[in-house]
Amino acid sequence: MMLDIKDAKQEALRVVFGETLSDLAEEFPDILVLDGDLANSTRADIFAERQPDKFLEMGIAEQNMMGAAAGLATVGFIPFISTFAAFAVKRSADQVRVVVAQPGLNVKITGGYSGLLTGKTGKTHQSVEDIAVMRAMPNMTVVVPADGPELRQVLRAACLHDGPMYIRLTRDPSPVIFDDSYSFVLGKAVVVREGSDITIISTGVQTVRALEAALMLEQEGIGVHLLHVPTIKPLDERAIVEAAARTGRVVTAEDHSILGGLGGAVAETLGEQHPTIMKRVGWRDTFGESGPDDALLEKYGLTPHHVAQAARELLAR
Amino acid sequence: MNVKDHIAQGKSGQTGQLPIDELTRLAAQVRADCVRAVFQAQGGHLGGPLSCADLLVALYFDVLSIRPDEPNWPERDRFIISKGHSAIGLYSTLAARGYFERQELLTFDAIDSRLQGHPDMTRLPGIDMSSGSLGQGLSPGIGMALGARLRGKSWHTWVLLGDGECQEGQIWEAAFVAARYKLDNLTAILDFNRLQQYGWPGANGERTPPWDPDPAAMEARWRAFGWHTVSVDGHNMAAILDAYRQALAHRGHPTIIVASTIKGKGVSFMSGAYEWHAKVPTAAELEQALSELGQTQNGIDDDAGH
Numbered sequence: 001m002m003l004d005i006k007d008a009k010q011e012a013l014r015v016v017f018g019e020t021l022s023d024l025a026e027e028f029p030d031i032l033v034l035d036g037d038l039a040n041s042t043r044a045d046i047f048a049e050r051q052p053d054k055f056l057e058m059g060i061a062e063q064n065m066m067g068a069a070a071g072l073a074t075v076g077f078i079p080f081i082s083t084f085a086a087f088a089v090k091r092s093a094d095q096v097r098v099v100v101a102q103p104g105l106n107v108k109i110t111g112g113y114s115g116l117l118t119g120k121t122g123k124t125h126q127s128v129e130d131i132a133v134m135r136a137m138p139n140m141t142v143v144v145p146a147d148g149p150e151l152r153q154v155l156r157a158a159c160l161h162d163g164p165m166y167i168r169l170t171r172d173p174s175p176v177i178f179d180d181s182y183s184f185v186l187g188k189a190v191v192v193r194e195g196s197d198i199t200i201i202s203t204g205v206q207t208v209r210a211l212e213a214a215l216m217l218e219q220e221g222i223g224v225h226l227l228h229v230p231t232i233k234p235l236d237e238r239a240i241v242e243a244a245a246r247t248g249r250v251v252t253a254e255d256h257s258i259l260g261g262l263g264g265a266v267a268e269t270l271g272e273q274h275p276t277i278m279k280r281v282g283w284r285d286t287f288g289e290s291g292p293d294d295a296l297l298e299k300y301g302l303t304p305h306h307v308a309q310a311a312r313e314l315l316a317r
Numbered sequence: 318m319n320v321k322d323h324i325a326q327g328k329s330g331q332t333g334q335l336p337i338d339e340l341t342r343l344a345a346q347v348r349a350d351c352v353r354a355v356f357q358a359q360g361g362h363l364g365g366p367l368s369c370a371d372l373l374v375a376l377y378f379d380v381l382s383i384r385p386d387e388p389n390w391p392e393r394d395r396f397i398i399s400k401g402h403s404a405i406g407l408y409s410t411l412a413a414r415g416y417f418e419r420q421e422l423l424t425f426d427a428i429d430s431r432l433q434g435h436p437d438m439t440r441l442p443g444i445d446m447s448s449g450s451l452g453q454g455l456s457p458g459i460g461m462a463l464g465a466r467l468r469g470k471s472w473h474t475w476v477l478l479g480d481g482e483c484q485e486g487q488i489w490e491a492a493f494v495a496a497r498y499k500l501d502n503l504t505a506i507l508d509f510n511r512l513q514q515y516g517w518p519g520a521n522g523e524r525t526p527p528w529d530p531d532p533a534a535m536e537a538r539w540r541a542f543g544w545h546t547v548s549v550d551g552h553n554m555a556a557i558l559d560a561y562r563q564a565l566a567h568r569g570h571p572t573i574i575v576a577s578t579i580k581g582k583g584v585s586f587m588s589g590a591y592e593w594h595a596k597v598p599t600a601a602e603l604e605q606a607l608s609e610l611g612q613t614q615n616g617i618d619d620d621a622g623h
Contacts, residue, residue, distance in 0.1 A: 032467075056463065059497070061490035064456040068494070071460020074438075074445065075391075075468065079460075095487070098450045099457055103438050 008175035011148035018046030036083035042112035044082040066095035073105040085111025085127035115255030122290035132260025144204040153184035189239035195223030202253040212304035350409035358426035366406030368578040385415040388442035399454020400479035401435040452485025462503035481513030496543030510580040551576030
C-alpha cells in the first residue's frame, strides 16, 4: 500500500483540498464553501474559480461564518468552512459549540495551515491546540489526514457523513505515502508498518516523519510497528490497544501539543485499557514562532530524528 | 389569499387572520403562561419574554407562513430567537399557535423536557435554531436567507434580537455580511427594552440604559451597516403588523425593526425592573401578575379555552 518515501512525490494538502472539493461538488451538488478571506492561502480559491456559484465569501468574520454555515446546513446544504485552523477552531469556538456541535448540524470545518509550518507567520497563526479543543467537543468528528490520497478520500467521506466534522489540513507540500490501494475508513486506524520492538502511533503529516523515523530505526535493527490514526475521534481504541500490545512500548507523534491531542487520546485509552509505557512527541506545551520550516521542526522537536530518539529512549528504559 | 398577501395590504385594525383585540388577548395569555411556567419551574427568565410577547404573537399569528402540525415543512418561513433566554415566551407562543398542548409549558426546565431553559432544536420541533449563547442568532439567519436564495425558495427568515446582545461583536459581523449580500429576505426584530441582566448601575442603584435610549440612534447604527430600518412601538399590535409589512415589502437590503418595548411589560411590578430579568415570583406575586394580565385562574388548564 505504501510507496518508498525517498522518491515519493509531494503534494500540498491545501491544493488537494481545493481541487478535490471542486470535483466533489459535481457529485454532491449541496456542497458550498464558505471562506474567511483566506481563499488564496487555503486554496479554496481553486473551488471559487471552478464552482463560483457554490462559493460564499464571508469576510474576516469567523463567528458569523460559522453561524451562517449552521443556517445553511439546516436547509440541506453541506457547508465547508475554509480558514486557518487557528481561527476556525478558537476564534469561533463558542459558535462551533452552540450552533454546530450541540444541534449536530452537517457543517464541515476545514482548518488550514495547522501545526508548525504556516509559511513564516508565527505563533498567532500556528495552531497547536485545535485537535484538543475539537475532540473535547461532543458530537464532533475529528480527522487529520496524512497525505493527498488520504485527504481525497477523507473529503468524500465527509460528504457521506451527516454531522459536524473537523478536518485538519496543512500548507506545505509533503510526501505522498499512500498509493491507490489505500482505503480510508472513517474511525479506523491503519497499520503502516509491522514490527515487534516498538510501536509508533502518529497522525496527520507527522505520520510521514514517523515513517522516516521507522526507516532509520530499522537500519539500527529496531523493528517498528507504525499505526497511523487519521480519525482522532471517534478513536479506533481497539487498534491502539492492539498496536501497544504488540511491543509494550508506545511513542506518539503529532504536529500538535502533546496535551489533549493524539498523544493525550492514546494515553487515555491505554491508561484505561492496557497500561503501557509511553513517550509523546509533539509541541511541549508551548507556542511557536516564525522561521524556516527546517529550523522550526528542529527547534520544536518534530523531525524524524526526534521521533526516532524518543523510541530509542523508551527502549532504553 | 395567503397571510403574507393579507398583511401586505396594510389594513390597519383588521390585518391578517385575527382581529387586533384577539391578538392582544393572545399576547396576554402568552405573558400569563410565561409567569405560570416560571413559577412552576421555580426558575427561568421573565423580563425579556414579557417584553417580546406582542412581537412574537403578531409574528406567529399573522405573518409567518408555517404549519404547526408539520413543523419541519420545508417551505416554511424561518424564525430564530437569538435572545434565547426568552425561550418561555417562544414556547408559550408556539403552544398558543397549536404546536403542542399548553399544558406542556408546565414541563419547562424539567429533566427530559422538550422545553429547555434555552431553545434546543434537537428537542422541540418548531425551533429552527438552537440559541442561548448571546449574539449568535443573526448569523444562522443569514445562512437560511442565503439558502433560500441559492435554492430559489421564497421563505422569509426572521430573527428576534435583544438590545443587550447587540453588545456582542458577532452581531455586527452578521450585520455587515447580511447587508453585503443584500439579504432582503431576512428581517431582524430588535426587542429594544433598554435593560439587561445587570447593566450599568446609576448613582442611586437604578439602571442607566446601555444604549442611547432614542430608537433613532439605534436605527442610525444599523443604517450605517447598510440595513433598512423601521421603528415601532413594540406593544402596539397594529403598528407591529404594519412594521412587519414594511419589512416584507422592502427590497435591496435586510430590514431591522427597532421595536421599543418595556422589559416585564404587562405586570406592574416587573415592568422596567431589571431585577425581573430572571426571577421567580412568589405565589402572591403570581396571583397578582395573572390578575393584572386579566387571567381569572392560576392554572393553565383553567384558561385554556381553545
